[in-house]
Amino acid sequence: MNKQDLLSSVSKFNQLKILVIGDVILDAYYKGEVSRISPEAPVPVLDIHTKDYRLGGAANVALNVKNLGASCILCSVIGDDDAGKSVSGLMQDEGLDTSGIIQSSSRKTSQKTRMVSGFSQLLRFDEEITADLAQKDEENLFHRISTLIETHSPQAIIFEDYDKGCITKSLIASVIKTAVSKGIKVTVDPKKKNFFSYTGATLFKPNMKELREGLNMPHLKSNDIDLMKAYSSLQEKMQVESAFFTLSADGVFITDGDEQHHLAALNRTIADVSGAGDTVISAATCALSVGMDLKDIATISNLAGGWVCQFPGVVSITQSDLLAEINKSL
Template structure:
């Protein structure tokens, strides 16, 4: 099985994948603790550097590009520095960012983390500042986004909608993408934090345990309710496969044919940070499907990719070399 999966990794290269969703700029402001302020009982930090890292759907884009996919990123950014920096970071990764629609009436979705530490202290987050519009896209911007998708979607090998609840994937976008992919026979997948049951007709669904439970009115999932939720979601959305990730318990794949496959994590002992691992799972699975893998093999490969990124701090990516190494080192 391991060598079988390794053979797919080189086939991921240059698969065309469109990722539509809420593009986020994760900004890290680094500082050193200087002293306590005289104005208030708060720390004064001496600013040392600022880093912009792709977050939200942009993290999925970053992951797909690192794996070698030919990525078409589609989303909305503001006419601001965060949007420009996010575009620059992804362009350097050879991502096609022509699908970034600039809306001067709303800011780029930004999550700014102020990080601090001293010589003898551990670096830690002091505060996080979020900036985003709570309004739906205006008609002009939505039409521009739809126009770009319509012009390019039929050339794709796979399409992902990464819906973090920040209005990029409107009902019009959602319905057009599902119908266009269905007509063209293109694998389509949704990863939606709050609204997955609106994606009827999507071919593949990815949810974590909490999201899946909330979508169908459960507080938590045990083994029995997990199966119930997976099967009900598969049926109600008329999908071909549903993948529910379960943190340290791995993931479970439900297929329309009736197959239920549990895939355990590749290495429980090395989990460092699960931030963004779901995005890694989604794009790895979709690139593998585009390369000809079955749903099960694609999910297994995605599981190994997630095992790579959880060993790294923050939102991270897995390269083809790291993925091959992880599979080679795995002891079932």
């Protein structure tokens, strides 16, 4: 596509309905100042000035999808706890639909808390349960997803897997079977545990670390020959329509076996790569759903993922941000 066609296609994101299924994370940032060392142990004492809470994991993907213009419903199981209440409140503040959220007393909402002084992260501590969902919770989640598919007729479903237990192998199989029967596109941002469970997906998007670990190819390089070998190995174990590999400083690579495109990363000042993968899968899914071809999917996603890396912390991109990036960069 030329620039004008890309701009027009991105504007069509407003017509989309997308479900996001995955692990919700509450990202917390405790910011302050270190002025002394503790007398109890040789560790810094952080005087906390502010506490900032943000939507992370699958919730950040949903926020990206919504800010890109699509109608989005997040489907997940969170705990009936303070962190879960914070997630629900943040979703409401952001205008995100909460009808796909199930609160369970047997679950703990994942929270990742960073202790930050100036521009330095001193410590992160995690509070979460990473075991698979209890059977009843999984059944409730699939029933909710099935109902939303019937009532909302989404064009696409995103699996955002952080290995926190919300996405199980049986849930994946059931959802993909339903999606395929209804012509709904399925895109995947995988992690290690369920890496080969997504047979039938439309687009599979691991980063280089996930690709090396998933395929047990620790010496995999980001040249086209190696990446096509990785694609072939992937297809031997799991059949997907297309694969989209994010390669950090080496850009992105997309292929369906017949065609392949390797796009270089744009020259930017990088502040933080946190959440970039969330933005990429969001943009790629929207682009796929409005009928963009592989090269244009990679182009749009590369721009979007690079844009969020310019800012500290987990941030999302808006449709106007993406349109401005297209105008500036292409």
